[in-house]
Structures are given as structure tokens and as C-alpha cells.
Amino acid sequence: MSVEKKKQRSGKSIKIDDVAREANVSIMTVSRALRGVEGVSEAKRTEIFEIAEKLRYQPNFNARSLVNVQSSLIGISFPTLFNDVFAEMLDGMRPTLESAGFTTIVTTHEYDGARELDWIETVRYWRPAAVVMTGIDHDPKVRRVLRRDQIPTLELWEHTDDPIDLCVGIDHEKAGEQIANEMIELGYRRPAYVGWGRGHDYRSEKRLTGIRKAFSAAGLGGVRTARTGGTDHYRAGFNGTKRLVSDQSTRPDIVFCHSDHFAFAGMMACESLGLSAPEDIGIVGFNSLSINNVLPRRITTVEVERREMGAVGARQLIARINGIGGNLSKRFEPKVRYGATTRTPTMMTGKTTA
Amino acid sequence: MSVEKKKQRSGKSIKIDDVAREANVSIMTVSRALRGVEGVSEAKRTEIFEIAEKLRYQPNFNARSLVNVQSSLIGISFPTLFNDVFAEMLDGMRPTLESAGFTTIVTTHEYDGARELDWIETVRYWRPAAVVMTGIDHDPKVRRVLRRDQIPTLELWEHTDDPIDLCVGIDHEKAGEQIANEMIELGYRRPAYVGWGRGHDYRSEKRLTGIRKAFSAAGLGGVRTARTGGTDHYRAGFNGTKRLVSDQSTRPDIVFCHSDHFAFAGMMACESLGLSAPEDIGIVGFNSLSINNVLPRRITTVEVERREMGAVGARQLIARINGIGGNLSKRFEPKVRYGATTRTPTMMTGKTTA
DNA sequence: GGAAACTACGTTAGCGCTAACGTAAAGCCC
DNA sequence: GGGCTTTACGTTAGCGCTAACGTAGTTTCC
Secondary structure, eight states: OOSOOOOOOSSOOOOHHHHHHHHTSOHHHHHHHHHTOSSSOHHHHHHHHHHHHHHTOOOOHHHHHHHHSSOSEEEEEESOSSSHHHHHHHHHHHHHHHHTTOEEEEEEOTTOHHHHHHHHHHHGGGOOSEEEEESSOOOHHHHHHHHHTTOOEEEEEEOOSSOSSEEEEEOHHHHHHHHHHHHHHTTOOSEEEEEEOTTTOHHHHHHHHHHHHHHHHTTOOOOEEEEEOSSOHHHHHHHHHHHHHHSGGGOOSEEEESSHHHHHHHHHHHHHTTOOTTTTOEEEOSSOOGGGGTOSSOOBEEEOOHHHHHHHHHHHHHHHHTTOOSOOOEEOOOEEEOOSSSOOGGGOSSOOOO | OOSOOOOOOSSOOOOHHHHHHHHTSOHHHHHHHHHTOSSSOHHHHHHHHHHHHHHTOOOOHHHHHHHHSSOSEEEEEESOSSSHHHHHHHHHHHHHHHHTTOEEEEEEOTTOHHHHHHHHHHHGGGOOSEEEEESSOOOHHHHHHHHHTTOOEEEEEEOOSSOSSEEEEEOHHHHHHHHHHHHHHTTOOSEEEEEEOTTTOHHHHHHHHHHHHHHHHTTOOOOEEEEEOSSOHHHHHHHHHHHHHSSGGGOOSEEEESSHHHHHHHHHHHHHTTOOTTTTOEEEOSSOOGGGGTOSSOOBEEEOOHHHHHHHHHHHHHHHHTTOOSOOOEEOOOEEEOOSSSOOGGGOSSOOOO
């Protein structure tokens, strides 16, 4: 009584034979005409289109997917959508995927590997044409399953030489190393890092590793870290930074932040303690987010062409779906964008080599 | 040559008869067992589950959707995902929808009614179990099509007494009226509004209408407006506000902003001109976004329980899918949250009645 | 103790569509 | 002008699954 049966909708929909009957041809001709497959005269094709329109015929993709063995769905998995980074990559992929006739199913796993694995299992019920995942760190089963079923797979946002299938992204460790080296050149010596808790975001962790490498290679001390929970970038950045800078004796001279939002909130935290960047402390963001366009002091950050990354990823993935073999992966190069929250190279009279 | 044929994947997948054969039962028994439909003994059900697991059987949802006449897909359409407002509503809906066995297809139309209509036509190819749209302003065809096909439809984010099917949201005009009235009580007399260009966001436009009504009812002058294009809230808010406040002779004493992001950027713009809130000017946001948690001066804003709204919407929609009739719509009430960018009621010695 | 009701299955007939394989008619070639 | 190819269709046989309808065997009931 409490659980009612799913109601089948009443009004029966028009199917391909209705169009065929009206056009006085076989259903196969209608199928060919509407799909743009050759083997139909132009006159008939036009006529069939008109009749289909008149009858408001809607092809049934479920039936189509069934005979095609695979559907035209593409499963996409992001950690979260509360982050313009992923929204932008999605935005970069979508036009390409849609104009190729694919429909996207987007899910988020909130940085939880188990949920990602779960999703991989479930999305396969739809026999998707391909799958897109964020990053390259997954439960080992994910790789096994996708390889066994030969599902074209794109790992986006991070580059590796050993992807499941193909990947398009940056090397996050190198990105960390790069920005850290530039900061070292600018004379910063006491680094700190503010980010999420361990295991939350592998990419962020790798950037930290890169920062550590750079400072250690320069013979400088370790990187203090503040890790925060939750999902609110601003709050996390605020609290984490506050913790790091509040003790004067251990205060860092440069704070690397998980993102520009972290960095902005970190700046707010510093200001609440009477510290300002870049005079008292340097602050570095990541990802060049839009808030940076309106700040009186722009945050020094690392820019990645995320939309373009999505577009390239989508293009390569479609190539793979169409049977193109070989290495379709692409590596992007991040760029440091100087703002006013750190010293800048032009501020230096001469270059210092660490 | 340039267009290659979609390759069918080689490794044939296990289907229901493979499981049936292995379990020595008919496929119907397997189907029933795995779907949790009654008519199978507990012993057999357990055995079938084990065998299905062992064989790594994955039901084919395309086949299932074909026989069920409708799929377990739910199409969701948002204006954009570059806005936590929509990400949050989605986040509120998803757990409910997924635990009920539905998969979501999310699309964005970038505030373009034609794209929304296009999407409605296309998503129906999948015979979705339901459709979710943002707001109540659509191409008239949308309503006709959805009603004709009797597709359960949720209009989210905005409430009306005449929804396509069911709606869950707030009354945006009333929300505008409400906040404006509170500001009038606080003594503000020269209002302005910063938002997107006309036709971009109907909801925002309605809030402006509400603000106008309130000021006009109080016998006060009109509302000056600055409308900006683009997709970047911060940049739009910055430029729009700057335009409004830069001429001292026409400077408003209160600026109502499309969102908290607009408001934050507007504050930046004011500060760049040497104006601060609330001393020189009042600034009001909308939607209580997370940036507000870390600002030294929180923005006075209007809070809406968006996640809860999504959850309620999803619940009601599932009820409809399951055949529950009647009025399943719900109206939410927004709340004014005072920050430090306007005068506040406690600042007033006595209440002023306009 | 015999009919009725229930339980636990199996059988049948598609859901709407397309790949693969016909086939008739027209065009082409020397 | 006979065999070849090409064009423009039609026919056949499923894709994997489930609703609906059997049907044995068992239980219940008076």
C-alpha cells in the first residue's frame, strides 16, 4: 500500500512504424533517413523528415542503445561541483561531447574513492560509450573493470604516463615544484601549506610534495602544513591560515594555498591578525579563480587552462570511441601568474639563484 | 574515411541467461530475484545473488528501460553550474533521487530559453522518468510538451500557483519586497540594483520588481539599475557597482545586488573609490554564499535553504513518479540575514515606520 | 477431504530499434 | 546486349530484459 507501483504513462508514443506507414516505406528506410545513414534518396529523406516532424516522432534511445550494445551516454565523475575548477572542465567538454551526439551523466564522489568505485559499477548498467574520471588515483578495481570491459576512459585534470586509457591534464607535483622554485628565487625561506585533510585531494597533496621537493633541494627547511576538514574553501582557508600564522615564533614567510579561495580567505585571516601581504607574509593561491579579477590585491597564483583541457579531453575521448588507437593523452603546462600577494620578479633588483 | 564507424566492443558481456543457466532456473526467476520482486524463495534468491556476483553480471538498463517504457533517468536542467546556488540544489536532490534508483542527467542552458527547449526535446529520447527545471519561465512549448507526454516535472527554485506539474521554491518578487522593506525601515531612501542584463535571469528581475514595489509603496523614488553582461559574478558586480556609485550627485545609499558575489565585488568597487559600507553606503547581497563566512564585514543578505529545497523537491517528484496525484508543490520562505554592510535593526534606537 | 487460495517457479510475447543480408531496377562497359 | 556494378530500398533476426499469464505443488479452510 505504501509503496505504489511505478505508473506507466498512458498516451502511447509514436514509433518508427507509425512514420513508416505514413510515408509508405519500410521502417528501415525511416531509420536510415533519420539517422543520416546513406541508402535513401534525397526526395524520400526530405519527405520522411517532414512526416516525422508532423507526427512528432521521438526516437527511443533506450531501444537504440540496446541494439547498439552501447549507449550514447558518457559517464562523468568529479569530486565535487562546488568548485569552479570542475565546472569549467565540464563546461569545456560538454559542447564537444554534445555536438557528437553524446549525453553526459555527471556524478560527484566528494573525494571518496569507494563512492567512485561504486559509481563505476553502477554507471556500467547503462553501457556508456565512455567514462570520464577526475585524476589518476583510483581504487585498483576501477582500472581492472574499465580495462576488462574496454570502456574508453578519460582521466582528466592530471597527467601520467600510465593512464587507464587516456589522460589529459597537468603534472601536479611539477606544478608545486615550479611555483615553489619561483618563490625561493624571490627570497622566501619559511614555507607553509594550507589545504584539506590528508586523503581528501590527491592532487593537492602532490603539489605539496612538489613544494617540499623544491625547498628541500634548495637546502631549506620543511614545509609546515595546516589541514582542514569540511567542504567550504573559504572557511577552511581562513582557519588553516590563522592556525599557521598566529604564532609569531613559527610564522612562515610564504603560505601556499590549496586554491585561490583558500588564499583569499587566508588573506582575510592574516588581516584579522594585522598582517598584510606581501609586506608581512606572502600568499600563493592555485587555479586562478574568478574572484581574483576583482581583488584590489590580486593573488599570486598558478593558472591552468581548464576549459581548454576539457575540450581537448573530450576530443581525444571521442577519437578513442571512434576506434582511434594509440596514445591520445595530452599534457598541459601550468603557468605562474603574479599578483600582489607576494614579491614579484620585477621587484627584485637582480636574480638570486638558490 | 574521415568518419569512422562506432566500434562495438568485443568482449561479450554476461547476460541474464548466463546467470539463469548457472543457477539452473529460468531467466525470469533471476530477474525477479535480482530486482527484489517477490515470488522467489529466500534460498534461491541468495544463491542467485551469489552466482550473479561470481559471474560479474551487470543488468542492462537500456534493455530494462525499453520494456519499462520509461527509463530510470531523470533529466535536470540548470542555468549554469558556475554558481553554488544550483550546485547546492543539485546536491540536495541527488541523495534522494539516487537512493530511489534514479540516475540524473544534468545539463545547463546558460539562461537561454531556446536551449532549454531544445534540451526538453532531446532528453525525451531517453524516456526519462521525470524532468527537473529551474524556475517557472519557459518557452510555452515546454509546458505543452511535458503536459502532453505526462512527464512528471519539477520546477525548482521558484514557487508559483500554476506550475507545469509541481514546483518547490520561493517567491522571488516577495523576497525582493521583503528585503527592500527592511531596508526602508532602516532609513535607506535612494536604492540601486546591480544585476545581469535583462532577460538573463528572470528570478533576479523579479526580485528587482519586488524592490521597486516596496520603494514605490513607501512613496520613495525609483530604483537605479546597472546591468552587466558576461558570466563572471565578481567582475559584473564590480563594474556594475562602480558605475552606480561613481557619480556623487546620483549616488545611492543602498545597493541591492544580484548575489553575495556581486555584493562582495561591489564592496571592492566601493572601497576602490574610497567608500565603505555601511558608513557611506549600504550593500545587500542575495543567497548567503559561503564567501560570507570569512569576510571581516559580512554582507547583509537573504538566505534560502537551497539544499533542503532540493531535497524536498526530489522527494515530491518521486512521489509523483510513483503516481501520487494532487498538489505536491511547496513554498519556501527566505530570511534576511543581517551582516555589517548595512545598518541593522539593533542600530536603530526606535523603529521608523515609512 | 475436496475446493479454494497461495507459493514458487516457468513460458510466451513482445518493448522499439538496427545490422546484416537480401533483391529488384537502373546504369555502365566493352 | 549480356554481365557487372550501383542505388534504393525491403526482410529477417535479434539486442536483453520484463509483464502477463500459465502451472505444478502445497497449504488452508470448513
